[in-house]
Amino acid sequence: MEKPLDKCLDEISHSAGVSGVLCADSQGLCLGVRGKASASSSGTIAALAERAAMLEPGSQDPLILLEGDNSQCLVHHNNSITLAVYKSPETS
Amino acid sequence: MHGIGRIPDEVGHLILSEDGAVIASGGELENAEQMGGTVMGILTCITKAQLWPADSGDAFKKISITYSDHSYVICLSNKNIHIVKRKFIPHEPVKV
Numbered sequence: 279m280e281k282p283l284d285k286c287l288d289e290i291s292h293s294a295g296v297s298g299v300l301c302a303d304s305q306g307l308c309l310g311v312r313g314k315a316s317a318s319s320s321g322t323i324a325a326l327a328e329r330a331a332m333l334e335p336g337s338q339d340p341l342i343l344l345e346g347d348n349s350q351c352l353v354h355h356n357n358s359i360t361l362a363v364y365k366s367p368e369t370s
Numbered sequence: 371m372h373g374i375g376r377i378p379d380e381v382g383h384l385i386l387s388e389d390g391a392v393i394a395s396g397g398e399l400e401n402a403e404q405m406g407g408t409v410m411g412i413l414t415c416i417t418k419a420q421l422w423p424a425d426s427g428d429a430f431k432k433i434s435i436t437y438s439d440h441s442y443v444i445c446l447s448n449k450n451i452h453i454v455k456r457k458f459i460p461h462e463p464v465k466v
Binding site: 326 | 405408409411412415416429430431432433434435436437438442
């Protein structure tokens with residue numbers, strides 16, 4: 279049943295510059311993780327997406343980008359699924 | 371005063387203290403206290419748990435929240451939380 283999701287996560291994790299990918303459901307349960315991403319952060323990522331959507335309740339869910347010195351984390355919530363993609367320059 | 375008005379495409383700004391109190395505001399975010407509360411909620415949510423992998427030793431410095439036609443940029447500077455609302459004009463991809 280989860281094969282399409284696994285395939286999708288594999289594809290994303292093998293993209294250029296991607297060091298990790300995590301997928302969580304609306305309650306923060308980790309649905310899949312690849313690379314450097316940690317399954318323990320799935321709850322935080324789902325909560326972050328939910329809180330960011332509260333900035334403008336009527337609008338479409340926003341894209342959240344967290345930037346550090348050496349890495350970036352993109353978070354997007356869509357259809358009750360939250361996807362986080364970790365990017366770092368050394369893997370590009 | 372803060373030099374925040376010189377940011378290109380800026381349409382509003384909000385400066386919060388570390389405890390979430392509004393220090394300055396302007397443009398579309400003038401007196402947007404409710405938004406300040408939401409941003410503080412986002413920040414506490416992130417700082418509670420380590421989002422980055424433990425071995426990377428990295429931490430986030432800037433947060434961008436992007437909608438289809440505008441974006442919010444949040445960063446910490448001089449112990450204050452700066453929030454800037456900017457117009458977001460997506461560029462057409464370059465066709466090769």
